[in-house]
Amino acid sequence: MKEFQNLLIIMSDEHNPKMLGCAGNEIVETPNLDALAARGTRFRSAYCTSPVCIPARASFAVGKYIHQIGYADNADAYDGAVPSWHHKLRDRGHNVTSIGKLHFKLTGEDHGFTEEIIPMHIIEGKGDLMGLVRSDLPVRKGAYKMANMAGPGESQYTFYDREIAARAQVWLREAARKHADKPWVLFVSFVAPHFPLTAPPQHFYKYYDRDLPLPKLYRKEERPTHPYLVDYRGSFNYDDYFDEDKLKRALAGYYGLCSFLDENIGLVLKALGDAGLADDTRVMYTSDHGDNLGSRGMWGKSTMFEEASGVPLIVAGPGIEPGKVVDTPVSHVDAYPFILRSVGETDPALTTGFPGVSLEDIADGAKPDRNVLTEYHGMGSSTGAFMIRHEQYKYVYYVDYPPQLFDLAADPEELHDRATDPRYASVLRECHARLLRICDPHDVDRMVRERQSELLAANGGREAVIARGDLGFSPPPGAPVVFD
Structure with missing residues (x-):
């Protein structure tokens, strides 16, 4: 085995981590990803840095959290100004x-790649x-597409994914050999x-x-009523357009796309x-973030x-323990040092x-004294949201709303918010102190809102963007390009 390897990174978009056979899902068929996990190491508790495309992808590129780099929402995309692992390896x-898909700002900018193909x-x-x-949230008119386009067939996206898979196969068979020196x-x-x-x-x-179960806490009387979730459901009102059959078509469509993705990865x-x-060659598979897929009505x-x-x-390949x-x-920030090290850049x-x-270090048993962070400042939210994992606990702090606390060991499906349970008061305090070691959420929220106000004004203000x-x-x- 060579001391250092090539690296193939495969990223999907909006892949709920529970929708994998290797994660224990008994409905979704993902044989190629299951086989990859069997010959590699799977991280059961992995998180994006922000659950929306543009911030998540910017952070994956740069290796830092959103509050450290900006690019906080889907109107403020990565432009290459902050050096990425692409820049450092190419250099x-x-x-x-x-x-x-990159979802960066503009074609023609230097995002650090040797070449960007389609x-x-x-x-x-x-x-x-x-x-x-971010206030008096508008109702997203495009939500009807979720219901009306769910079903069998081909879309712009399935055609695009077929082309991506084809170009990748050609690159591996014809271009890779030209770069054997490094x-x-x-x-x-x-x-x-x-x-x-x-x-x-x-x-x-x-x-x-086949019969498909309803999403978790899907019925209206079951849905949690935390104000952050009420805000989101009101802005992204997908369920206004669902009936029983359209719900089933949406679920079958998502499951089918997971299998279609798996086919292309194969x-x-x-x-x-x-x-x-x-x-x-080492292989890494991940997604930019997940999808609620109807759970809690979202x-x-x-x-x-x-x-x-x-x-x-x-992750799989040379030097990676199989079946682990x-x-x-x-977090996705942990991919940054892994990518550099995999191809021999250890400075x-x-x-x-x-x-x-x-x-690689965490897979080998390292347990760093830190907490992973996810933050959100974008569409469908009127307040900044910050989440950390501390041991088995998930703590969510909202700048303007009450916090949430989940004990994932006792409650892996996050059915019971323990933030107001006096038995968890010390855990709540410890988690908040740990969040403050990473960032001050109020300072971050203020910084993000100032940037968003500037962008909003530059684009004509609230009425113009709506x-x-x-x-x-x-x-x-x-x-x-079709706006709704």
């Missing part, structure tokens, strides 16, 4: 190629301006299972043609093996529940001042 002679960036360099409106990184970024929930028929019907991994590169992301802030995270499952909480100066601990409308979802390269 040291590595080929670093991306294929697929990249998806934000609309007009502006993205989702409605997310800048380890390369190939970043392959799919859009499934992000809505529209239109899934190829062979995947859709394997789920639609094609890429087969090409890696057919090209004779598997023994010299769809999309933007919450701190495991379904949305949690992410699947698997790690319970220590990890401590590259990671000095960064919050991450290499996934009149511009809701994207629903970003179109892939070459597709028409």
Whole structure:
């Protein structure tokens, strides 16, 4: 085995970490990802840094938390100004190629890649301006697309993912050999299972043609009434457009897209093996964030529940222990040192001042004295939200609303908020003190709101951005832009 390896990073979009066979799901079929987990290490408690596309992807690139770098919402995308692991590896002679969705600001900016192949960036360099409106939240008109487009067929996104998979196979079979002098990184970024929930028929019907359970706490009388969740459901009012059949079609569509994603990942991994590169290449699979998938009456992301802030995270290949499952909480910031180290860049100066601990070290048993952080400042929220994991506890602090506390050991489905339970008072205090060691949430909230106010004013103010409308979802390269 070579001392250092190539690295294939595969990222999906909005993949709920519970929707994997290897995570114990008995409905969703993901044989290729299950096989990857069997020959590698899976992190059971992995989190994004922000449960929405643009901040999550900016943070993954830069290796720091949102409050450290900005890029806090879907109208403020990464522009290459803060050096990324792409920049640092390219500057040291590595080929670093991306294929697929990036969701950065503009084509033509230097994001650090040697080459960007069919990249998806934000609309007009502006993205989702409605997310800048953080009070008297507007109702998102694009929500109807969730119900009306759920079903069997092809969409702009499934066509785009097929092209991403094809380009990745070609790159591995033809371009990789040209960069044998130094380890390369190939970043392959799919859009499934992000809505529209239109899934190829062979995947859709394997789920639609069977009884599917209702999402957790889906019935209106079951839904928790914390004001943050009420705000989000009121702005992203997907359920206003659902009836019983449309709900089932949405679930079957999402499950089908998970299997479609798995099929495309299988094609890429087969090409890696057919090209004779598997023994010299590490593989990382993750998603930018998860999806609530109807639980508690919510769809999309933007919450701190495991379904949305949690992410699947698997690493495999040379030097990675097979069949291992790690319970220590990890974050996407931990991918940054892992990526650098995997291709041989071990200079401590590259990671000095960064919050991450290499996934390799944590897999080998390291238990760093730190807490992973997820924060949210975007669409559908009127207040900043900050979550940390401390041991088995999940603590969520809202700048303007009461906190939440969940004991994941006793309550892994997060059914019971313990924040007001006197038996957990000392845990609540300890968790808040630990959050303050990372950042002051009020200072961060103030900083983010100032930036959002500037962007809102620069784009004509509240009425102008609401009149511009809701994207629903970003179109892939070459597709028409349609606001609602």
